[in-house]
Amino acid sequence: MASVSFRNATRTYPGSTKPAVDNLNLEVADGEFLVLVGPSGCGKSTSLRMLAGLEEVNGGGIYIGDREVTDVPPKDRDIAMVFQNYALYPHMTVAENMGFALKIAGVSKEERAERVLDAAKLLDLEPYLNRKPKALSGGQRQRVAMGRAIVRKPQVFLMDEPLSNLDAKLRVQTRTQIASLQRRLGVTTVYVTHDQVEAMTMGDRVAVLKDGVLQQVDTPRTLYDRPANVFVAGFIGSPAMNLVQLPIVDGGVQFGDAVLPISSDILSKASTKRVTVGIRPEKLSVENQGLVVDVDVVEELGSDGFLYGRAQLDGTEQNVVVRVDAINHPKAGDRIHLLADASSVHVFDAETGLRLN
Amino acid sequence: MTLNITTATAEPALLDLPWQLPLEDWPAENIAALPKGLSRHTVRFAHLEDHVVAIKETLFDLAKREYDMLRRLEKLDVPCVEPFAIINNREDVNGEPLPAVLITRHLKFSLPYRAMWSQGLREQTANRLVDALALLLVRVHLVGFFWGDVSLSNTLFRRDAGRFAAYLVDAETGQLYDSRLSNGQRENDLEIARVNIAGELMDLLASGKAVDIDPNAVSQRIVDKYHELWKELTAVEVFDASERWRISRRVKRLNDLGFDIEELSMVADAEGHTVKIQPKVVDAGHHARRLLLLTGLDVEENQARRLLNDIDSYKLANARVGADEEVLAHEWLSNVYEPVITAIPAPYTGRLEPAEIFHEVLEHRWYKSENEGKDIPLIDAVRSYVNEVLATRRDEEALIAPTTESITFAEPIPSGTIVVDEDEEGDWRDKV
Numbered sequence: 001m002a003s004v005s006f007r008n009a010t011r012t013y014p015g016s017t018k019p020a021v022d023n024l025n026l027e028v029a030d031g032e033f034l035v036l037v038g039p040s041g042c043g044k045s046t047s048l049r050m051l052a053g054l055e056e057v058n059g060g061g062i063y064i065g066d067r068e069v070t071d072v073p074p075k076d077r078d079i080a081m082v083f084q085n086y087a088l089y090p091h092m093t094v095a096e097n098m099g100f101a102l103k104i105a106g107v108s109k110e111e112r113a114e115r116v117l118d119a120a121k122l123l124d125l126e127p128y129l130n131r132k133p134k135a136l137s138g139g140q141r142q143r144v145a146m147g148r149a150i151v152r153k154p155q156v157f158l159m160d161e162p163l164s165n166l167d168a169k170l171r172v173q174t175r176t177q178i179a180s181l182q183r184r185l186g187v188t189t190v191y192v193t194h195d196q197v198e199a200m201t202m203g204d205r206v207a208v209l210k211d212g213v214l215q216q217v218d219t220p221r222t223l224y225d226r227p228a229n230v231f232v233a234g235f236i237g238s239p240a241m242n243l244v245q246l247p248i249v250d251g252g253v254q255f256g257d258a259v260l261p262i263s264s265d266i267l268s269k270a271s272t273k274r275v276t277v278g279i280r281p282e283k284l285s286v287e288n289q290g291l292v293v294d295v296d297v298v299e300e301l302g303s304d305g306f307l308y309g310r311a312q313l314d315g316t317e318q319n320v321v322v323r324v325d326a327i328n329h330p331k332a333g334d335r336i337h338l339l340a341d342a343s344s345v346h347v348f349d350a351e352t353g354l355r356l357n
Numbered sequence: 358m359t360l361n362i363t364t365a366t367a368e369p370a371l372l373d374l375p376w377q378l379p380l381e382d383w384p385a386e387n388i389a390a391l392p393k394g395l396s397r398h399t400v401r402f403a404h405l406e407d408h409v410v411a412i413k414e415t416l417f418d419l420a421k422r423e424y425d426m427l428r429r430l431e432k433l434d435v436p437c438v439e440p441f442a443i444i445n446n447r448e449d450v451n452g453e454p455l456p457a458v459l460i461t462r463h464l465k466f467s468l469p470y471r472a473m474w475s476q477g478l479r480e481q482t483a484n485r486l487v488d489a490l491a492l493l494l495v496r497v498h499l500v501g502f503f504w505g506d507v508s509l510s511n512t513l514f515r516r517d518a519g520r521f522a523a524y525l526v527d528a529e530t531g532q533l534y535d536s537r538l539s540n541g542q543r544e545n546d547l548e549i550a551r552v553n554i555a556g557e558l559m560d561l562l563a564s565g566k567a568v569d570i571d572p573n574a575v576s577q578r579i580v581d582k583y584h585e586l587w588k589e590l591t592a593v594e595v596f597d598a599s600e601r602w603r604i605s606r607r608v609k610r611l612n613d614l615g616f617d618i619e620e621l622s623m624v625a626d627a628e629g630h631t632v633k634i635q636p637k638v639v640d641a642g643h644h645a646r647r648l649l650l651l652t653g654l655d656v657e658e659n660q661a662r663r664l665l666n667d668i669d670s671y672k673l674a675n676a677r678v679g680a681d682e683e684v685l686a687h688e689w690l691s692n693v694y695e696p697v698i699t700a701i702p703a704p705y706t707g708r709l710e711p712a713e714i715f716h717e718v719l720e721h722r723w724y725k726s727e728n729e730g731k732d733i734p735l736i737d738a739v740r741s742y743v744n745e746v747l748a749t750r751r752d753e754e755a756l757i758a759p760t761t762e763s764i765t766f767a768e769p770i771p772s773g774t775i776v777v778d779e780d781e782e783g784d785w786r787d788k789v
Contacts (some may be wrong), residue, residue, distance in 0.1 A: 014536045053541040054503075074545045087510065087553075089560035095785040096563065103789075104555045104573055113786045130785040165419055165529075 002155040004028040004051065004188060008060030011046055020046045022212040023060065031186045033179065034217075035203030037193055038235070043212040045160055048192045052158050053077050064155055080154035082162060088133040088141055094120070095129040098147040105152075112151075119150040122184055142174070150185065157182070157189040163198070175202060196236055200224070208232050226346075230353035233278045233346055239306060239321045241278045244313055245350055248273055252342070256291035256311075261342045266357045271349055275356065278346035281306060282323040286330060290339040293320050295330050305329055309336070363424070364442035364460075370406045371460075376447050379455060380414045389463075389755060402463060409463035409755050410441055417445040417457035419529060424459055426528040433500045434641075436493065437525040438464055438513065464524055466710045466753050467513035470557070474566040483567075483575045486514060487554065489523035491582035492615075494546060495590065496641055497525065503542045505530030508553035516709065516753075517657040518716040547583055551576045589614060593635040598625065604634055611636065615658045617643045651686035654694075656712035663716050667693065693735065700739045705747050707754035718742045 006026040012019040021043040028034045036044040049055040051062055053074035061070040069077050088097050099116045107115075120126045123143040133141055149157065162178070163171045179202045182189050193199055199206045200220040207217040208231070216228040227233035233241050246253040252261040253275060260277070267275065293309040307322040307329060322338060330336050347357040360376055375383055380399045389402040389409045399414045413420075420443045427440040438461040447455035470486055490512055497504055504511075504525070511527035558572035589610065596603045608618055619638035625631070644661035648654055656664065671689040672682070680688075697718055698711045709717070722738035733741075 049542075052545070054539060054545055055541065056539045074541050075548045087508070089556055089563070091560045091564035092556075093781055093785055093788055095789045096559070099789040100556050100559050101552050103559075104552065104576065109786075109789070112789050116789050130780045130783075132781065165416060167416065 002065035003030045005063040009057055009062055010059035011055055012058050019212050024214055033182050033189045033204045035191045035199040035206045037196055037199035038209035042209040044192045044209050048160055078155045080149040080152055080157055082149045082157050082159050093130050094144050097144050098151055115151045119147045123147050157187050159191045228355050230276055230348045239281055241280050242320055243278050245274050246277050258290045260340055266347055269356050271351045274350045276348040276350050279340045281321045283341040283344045284322040284338050286336050287339040290337045293336050293338055295332050295334045297332050298329050300326055361446040362444050377449050411461045411463055413459045414456040420457045420459040423529050435497055464513055467515050470509040474561055480570050483570055485521050487579045488582055489521040491579045493523035495586045498538050498543050501534040503532045504546050507546050507550035509557045516713045517659040518663040520659045522657040547580050550579050590639050595631055595633045598632050612643050615643050616641055652690045660712040697739050707752040708747055708750045
């Protein structure tokens, strides 16, 4: 097992002036489950392919453990791409299916048996080692396929959107299985997804990328509670955080007919007379004063609900989402006032987008 | 919801297939039992008017992606199956949703690798399949396609005058890049190919269908063949300015391998002492294109090579003033090729492709002549070939057997159900 480091790693595609991955610095600790997430074109898959050796690195370097692998061919990097191929061979037993790649790699029979047994124990497949795949359930077959990767004892597992070909229900199920298996194995894992919910539920830490640039890497909790900039604030969380530009006034920022108190220490750092304020839907409440919002629709989700409405800010219309009680909530067409919990608002520079508080 | 069909060719008969049933439950009358490779998805073959289509159940997004990918590959002249339609919004009789399907046309006279083994395949045949796959892999890499799941199962093979021509079947995992593939991407595809081929051959050995095959050696062969070919097609060659004949030698060598050079970079150093050449754009199908121009016959590369050789012999024997190559090629077509093909009795025309039959007739005549110590007239050779060889062959136009079901998994058992003990005999350690 080993750590993984990207050190100023840069990839620029031929004919392009803008790097697909720009000066990436990222340390993945030994045994850690790190998720790369971001919208399409953000560079997450390119980063993973750089680590896998599938993509040339034009600047900087990549390390697995202490070893620089920047120019090492993929098969010599001691990594395993999981789920790339999970065809099982019908005439071979589960044990053979899991161990055949070791056979061609010249691993001795005793060692093959040992590694297959170890993997089978981890995957709860020990009772089935002498069976053909047709006598297995779908989930067991998938685990056999995973076993193929595990017996190789790679230092790092790489997964590129491994759940994209599953339907929604199976995706949630498999997500949990992968995360718990990774924790049992303790193998360093780098996982790519475009789905922030997947990222937040699976990763020890999550790296958010945009336009080839790493925006923030931290635990899911910190990403949610202290996003480093406006992009991360808007990307992480579902429904997304409300982001509004508000004028700085005495004692805070103007929020409709109320003043949202924000310390002057924070506001003094702003480069303009306005700041971008981020408020999670659960941190807004319906009150008698504050920001005026026209309610469009309320989604009732059983335990609670989400109110979607519009506010007028500086003459432009802005969408607003609020978490409300599932039963006692305003109705579509109502005009309401909202106040924010001042202790949990996020303040960003209106120009640079960087966090100020 | 209404059934949603996306297709490039309007084919009303598509509506008649039982889309309200899961593919596994389709009635026999709709199913064409063709052999196929191993697949993660349910794949079945169905009759549609006068042709056969392959139907794969999958997610709509994946079907759409693969459909578009196959169309792009087709435009890039990559040998691959022809995408035909995508169908989504399927529902069963109770209104429950069914998976989307991707439909591709069955490639006539194509064979999955497993069908060769049912005929008792030898290592030599395995090697030829791998050679064909190596060539296909080079071709897809040249256009910037990273396959991601290279295997014998994801390939179909057509006989090609003693060799095979490979076609890409499954583009699900592939990525098409605008720029050249990196060495890492190419090496990764090769490594995937090597492991998959070894696994597929081990499975054949385990099934008892193949004997005498060394999965290690055969799978290593794709790596060697690929590198050999890649080097020939892309390597930089530097030589003394006085050795300009090397340029035409390189062109000739690529032609022999079946490639035309579309663009060659040639750089002389400042002093004019050395010249550096490198093929930039190469195009497969050198012989096939030439034959098509001369005769209008559209055949595989090695078949074309064979036919062109026969045209050359014909030219030598029939050369006369005023008869140029085109004229003689047309004469050959009507005096040699067509009489052989039309001499094949109708019940046997589905056994092999016409060009393959012609190739086999030539082979047969050669063996016969050698045995009898004299030249056998072509028409006699055809007659004896039909009776002694073709009559014993199976129909390969749309091969039936082994059936699809015999090599696909039955439905997986739902998680949680108790499976009766189905252990194989002996200790698993003996086989691992």
